[in-house]
Amino acid sequence: MAIAKHQSLSGRSPLHEFLAPDAIAIVGASADPTKRGYKAMVGLIKDGYAGDIYPINPKADRVLGVKAYPSLEAIPGKIDLALICTPAATLPGILAECGKKGVKGAVVLASGFKEVGPEGAALEEQMMTAARAGGVRIIGPNTSGMFNLHKQVNLLALSNVKPGHVGFISQSGNMLLSLVLEAEHNRHVGFSTYVGPGNQVDIGFNDYLRYLGEDENTHVATLYVEGFRDGERFLEVARDVTAVKPVVVYKSGSTEMGAKAASSHTGALAGSYAMTVDLLRQVGVSVVQNSDEILPVAEGLAQLQKAPGKRIAVIADGGGQATIASDRLSEAGLELAELSDATKQRLREVLFAQASVINPVDVAGSTDADPALLATCMEIVADDEGVDAIFLVGMFGGYSIRFAEHLLGDEMRGAETMIELAHRIDKPLVIYSLYAPVKPPPLRRLHEAGLPVYSSLELAVRVLAALGERGIYLKGAAEQVPAAPVVPHADQLAVFAKAQAEGRDLFEVEAKALLRSHGISVAEEILVESADELGNVAAHFGDQALVMKVVSKDILHKSDAGGVKLFLRGEVALKDAHEQIMRSCKAYLPTAEIKGVLVTPMAKKGTEIIIGVSRDPIFGPVLMFGLGGIFVEILEDVAFRAIPLSRHAAESMVNQIKARKILEGARGEAAVDKAALVDLLLKVSSIVSAYPQLAELDLNPVLAYDDGYAIVDARIIVNRKDAI
Template identity: 50%
Template sequence: MSSHALHEIFYPDSIAVVGASRDQTKRGFRSIQKLLEDGYVGAIYPINPKESEILGLKCYASLGDIPGNVDLVLVCTPAKTLPQVIEQCGRKGAKGAVVLAGGFAEAGDDGRRLQDEMVRVAQRCNVRIVGPNTSGVFNTHKACNIVGFSNLKKGGIGLLSQSGNMALSLVTEAEANGHIGLSTYVGIGNESDIQFDEYLDYFAEDENTKAVVAYVEGMNNGRVFLNALRRITRKKPVVLYKSGRTSAGRSSAKSHTGALAGDYAVSEGVLRQAGAVLARKSDEILSLAEALSLLKPLASRRVAVLADGGGHATIAADALSEQGLTLASLSRETQQRLSAILPPSAAVANPVDVAGGTDANPAIFADCARILLEDPQVDGLLITGLYGGYGVRFSQSLTPIEMQTSSRIAEMLETYGKPIIVHSLYGSLYADLRPAPLTCIREAGVPVYDSLELAVRCMLALAEFGETQRRPSADAEGQAVRSPAFETVLASCRREHRTVVLEHEARQALADAGVPMPAPAILASSPHEAVAAFERLASVPVAMKIVSRDIIHKSDVGGVRLNVGSPDEVRQAFETIVANGRKHVQDPDITGVLVTPMAPKGGVEIIIGVVRDPTYGPVMMFGLGGILVEVLKDVVFRSLPLTQDDAHRMLAEIRASEILNGVRGAAPTDKDALVRLMMGISALCSAFPEIAELDLNPVLAYSSGVAILDARILLEDVGATTPQ
């Protein structure tokens, strides 16, 4: 049994209902009714000083009057009563209280004060609180149902939801399916006491939970949540649906990274990094959890398709490719074995189309499945078409054969340890409409779907969870590295009350932190010094950029000149750059002009940035850079500190990742150099929480090495002036 601190709350041997009622429309009645109907074997204590009994159970005037112990208290009374009720819970020795009432922090300042008072009492009395403003909890394995949902089926899927209606939707879908069973449900509520991460840790240890569904709208502490997610996904899969995917970007952001970090892309990146399987549609959530709770994860993305028609075979191949899965290359031996039992018209290269070879004898499906699963290049099998409905489509005499075939195929799950998923056009969501062979194979542990695209999405989830299981844990490679140079920069910024790290300072700090900065850069405070820098660099041509605490976007104010190739041009460029800065910004504090050699031609423009997300803390962005970055938005995010595996995955996940591999005869970019750069940035930003935003845009990625063309660092505002 689990030793988690929340175990006794969700496996209570006794339950008290404060606010018990005879009114059949109230939770104080329905909760007791459901406990009795579902066969809860523990003690039930209704609390109502005005009643003597409810539903045949003796009523008590208060918690203190109960003669026995109480593990869990369901509180159905108004918000204002809670501090007093929680204190009574503590005196009674109750482990937890489920608080249904609203009117707390979500209702304004008065509600916040009331919630804080309730939590203070709970902490003093050692009572843990679920909620408030929760829909309740249930545990089917304990028959503890104080939510009031009907027809709950025992199973291995745990539910965490910040929406009662979303939970009801999933429970209703599970009931309609007929095969999907649930373990424990928790309505998160306000998280006044027990936090989201604690529920994840509980599910990680709960022996009756095989997979977890989490519906998330927001979280109190994103960093703690991510850490808990990493812990549980090392053991069990978590299907997570994050709502609020279309939120607007932060208008106050001063960098490209900040402007791009305000939408769902951040959540998507960091949650997947932590191991969650993300559901993108609400109607796929339960199906993903079902597949993950039943099947072993894929050892790779190589999948075989077994179809009884060319149409489904082609659609399956397309869907697998679109989802990032791979059609396994079948060995010559496998193809020869298939040819020996299928008609000449059959396609025996993946996808396999039996071409009518099963019409008279569906048992051949099992023979083909065995051959495919024995191929070492195949790590998963997708059966698609009208399997299970041959008795409906052709002759009822085929149904007994399909029943035997279903049992044979299901046995292969254990024999080969590879996942099998069935798509059937007879695989209705509603179990009572499915032909018996499909019910048979589902009861034996093979999931069945009536949507081919959904079946493929579930196969992808098995691949993603397998990759999470094999992913190396974060280690010293992602640790923070203090930079003495940046310590000096910070001291200067604090002394001068500024949030902008000047570019020459940023370059020095990055180099000191181990970030490769191959091109030298010289700060000039006069035209004469600019010419001297040009001659010292002995490089033709050079780039020149304004350096000012008051000017962040240099090119927007005419503060950049490229391909400057002579002393006269350098002198003129310096004067023009400074004049433009003063023209566009009132009384700017101009430190000087940075002179640096022009980067070699060619290369792919990249942007790498870091922003302090208000939910998840420091996150890194990677994508195609340049002036169109905010239009194309081809970027991905990860939480810091980064691992090398994280960095490599970021390179592969942008939509234009093939550009990094070289297109139209171009050489591949130096991905190892990009990864080293990203790891250096991760180490610096992890060490210095003072960094609010960092932009390297553009970075030119070459076939050998990288060149940082512009470096921008902004600090947390501690009363400094705001740049333009």
């Protein structure tokens, strides 16, 4: 069984100094049971905290039998962590005391800072000034608190919380309570460290994740996130941590990206929940969609770590549940493994003749008299090289309850066989049992040995999906190296500088020139500033069908303004089209400044693709890929990745979209050249990395062919903030 031996990440987080404290001060300690200063004291005393406890209360000599002190300064020993239970207005002064005393970290429970308005923002700045001056790191403010159960630090005074290996960071205290109650009910999931990050004025999700990645008591880092503060940094840390242990994230709602004028398709779609999920998965994070998946997936990953792939062998003792399992596996993007002839023959030798040995395997009553036979079947399919994980579905653990008490011994024997098998092979065993809520002895034995058992078939499948995703990610980790950025060209930098100085975006001809200068295939085009030039243009292109488009910094949507004419041939057609475009555009926007028209050969019919880039305020530069037309406008069938892009990431984008079958050649159409699209994505990524002046980019549409592509329209929005 793949239980990880976790190695430390490079460097060491300073959070260890106070998230695993040897001495704690409770500022505002109280004997009043309604106060947090009371609950924290009770939690430490009840759990047997071995370190020093220093209650701070100037009106009491002792609090709950522990000697109290009037101030931090009066404490004789060193303090690693201060829990501050006093109102917001007291924080600047208390944190100044913390700094003088050498306190490394402070848990600030109070609210009433930036979130309440200008006065709160001013108070927050005073608090942070005092904290920085004294070198004190702040958890919160407005935090639910923290615990480290392996150090018996329980500042929330939660009862019946079992120490274990699930680290949890949550912006919701109620979400923690929900998981604690769920774990208490299950009686087999335990926690290592919990922190409520609160307003994250100092320590953010990336800092906590780094700590959990280094903590030897944490086997899986689990996060409930409402909003990231520094998404780029979080992705960097997550990439490091997922290399050594699993990370599970439940992201509620859409990411709060702030007010933003989205002037492109990419800008309109960026900042979405879907984008956040794609970026997290890009760095190996397991994203769960529903809150009831958090603990099961965290437990499964903590205990089983990964599967080599997504090919699942199902062993079932009922045909109905075998079918349901198959449906759920397919919906989750998993595959039913194709069992070898040798495997099927071995199964036939131990099962009744009426049993089905084609995956899903239905034992058809063969195990009613000997439930240990289920373990034998698991051993057989585990030997099959075409199987990545084994899924036991049915009533194991309940045969002695359902049929005869004497079967308990057979089930216990089967459980021991499964445990031995799990420790011998690389393939995870995931078990769904009807009797899991009853917790019979065979299932308790499996839990004790580190084999999770699920009472929901759907949740078990979600765990299998997470195991497969993690295994595939780790297998491709060596291919995650981003492509090298290109060196910016001086003439292109000059184009950006000119556009910035004029307060405009790049003209289409300039955008395409930038792409062409960095090796992207773009059709020949001519900028025509006067109708007198059209005769030479017609002669240059000969009999080719041409397209003419207006070039104006003021007209963003050319077609709406009547600024596009298609299928033009010859000088007369070009001059007529030029006259119509000028007339239509002036009627559409009389004040528009028109630089001219762009003339280029018509592209042949192909599959419409959209490629875009947006500089997200939280996650930085993000690249989008999808089918164009209605797929982007209505279905929003797109994939996102953070820039810079690796080849592996680019390939996964192309294969992720739901409409990928169209790329593979639907209804007799030729498959498109995926390799050319991947190369285009990588080149766009490199260009964006090289030119910070580029704020947004839309290539829409790109027409994909079986032997390349054609970029029909290109738009680049310039970053005004970097204007010279």
